[in-house]
Amino acid sequence: QKEVEQDPGPLSVPEGAIVSLNCTYSNSAFQYFMWYRQYSRKGPELLMYTYSSGNKEDGRFTAQVDKSSKYISLFIRDSQPSDSATYLCATQNQEAGTALIFGKGTTLSVSS
Amino acid sequence: DTGVSQNPRHKITKRGQNVTFRCDPISEHNRLYWYRQTLGQGPEFLTYFQNEAQLEKSRLLSDRFSAERPKGSFSTLEIQRTEQGDSAMYLCASSLPAGVKDTQYFGPGTRLTVL
Numbered sequence: 131q132k133e134v135e136q137d138p139g140p141l142s143v144p145e146g147a148i149v150s151l152n153c154t155y156s157n158s159a160f161q162y163f164m165w166y167r168q169y170s171r172k173g174p175e176l177l178m179y180t181y182s183s184g185n186k187e188d189g190r191f192t193a194q195v196d197k198s199s200k201y202i203s204l205f206i207r208d209s210q211p212s213d214s215a216t217y218l219c220a221t222q223n224q225e226a227g228t229a230l231i232f233g234k235g236t237t238l239s240v241s242s
Numbered sequence: 243d244t245g246v247s248q249n250p251r252h253k254i255t256k257r258g259q260n261v262t263f264r265c266d267p268i269s270e271h272n273r274l275y276w277y278r279q280t281l282g283q284g285p286e287f288l289t290y291f292q293n294e295a296q297l298e299k300s301r302l303l304s305d306r307f308s309a310e311r312p313k314g315s316f317s318t319l320e321i322q323r324t325e326q327g328d329s330a331m332y333l334c335a336s337s338l339p340a341g342v343k344d345t346q347y348f349g350p351g352t353r354l355t356v357l
Binding site for chain 1: 246248273275277282283284285286287290297298300333344345346347348349350351353
């Protein structure tokens with residue numbers, strides 16, 4: 131079992147839809163959770179960073195962490211064609227080291 | 243632009259050749275990371291520097307790979323005797339720890355193709 135599981139998709143939605151992206155993780159020692167967005171042939175760009183269970187909102191993006199079920203989510207409201215990218219969830223156990231552990235990424239396409 | 247920069251952006255080489263990549267982190271970031279990303283996968287950790295000290299190395303970093311950060315600023319990643327399996331995007335990230343938050347910012351990557 132991989133430490134972070136993420137459905138690679140692809141996921142296709144119409145403009146304006148609400149998008150839900152999800153990951154599960156296996157190690158309860160993971161403390162920090164991140165979502166990165168990666169456009170084709172570019173480096174990952176940090177979108178959201180969360181530490182505790184609960185929701186964190188930033189504009190059209192909401193990150194949700196449920197540590198009891200080891201489940202993390204990213205919601206995108208009013209999706210735009212410019213949101214078309216690969217979304218990577220990542221986690222970190224700073225007591226074990228600094229490495230980020232990534233999921234495979236979910237490819238999202240938003241059509242106008 | 244004050245983000246992480248990487249050079250070259252693309253490198254095509256023949257199997258058996260040596261290649262070297264450079265990463266310039268965000269100014270004053272004392273932590274620097276190298277990751278490798280293959281098609282359809284998330285980035286995988288290779289190694290980590292705090293200032294000039296290499297503090298962590300993944301088992302993915304075989305003896306053909308070496309990384310340096312001689313003055314605690316830029317870093318180089320060298321691959322000797324390249325193999326086709328080395329074809330990937332090599333990503334560099336940097337961070338400046340602020341309390342418990344170690345936010346890693348990535349560069350655009352160097353795409354390596356080994357023929």
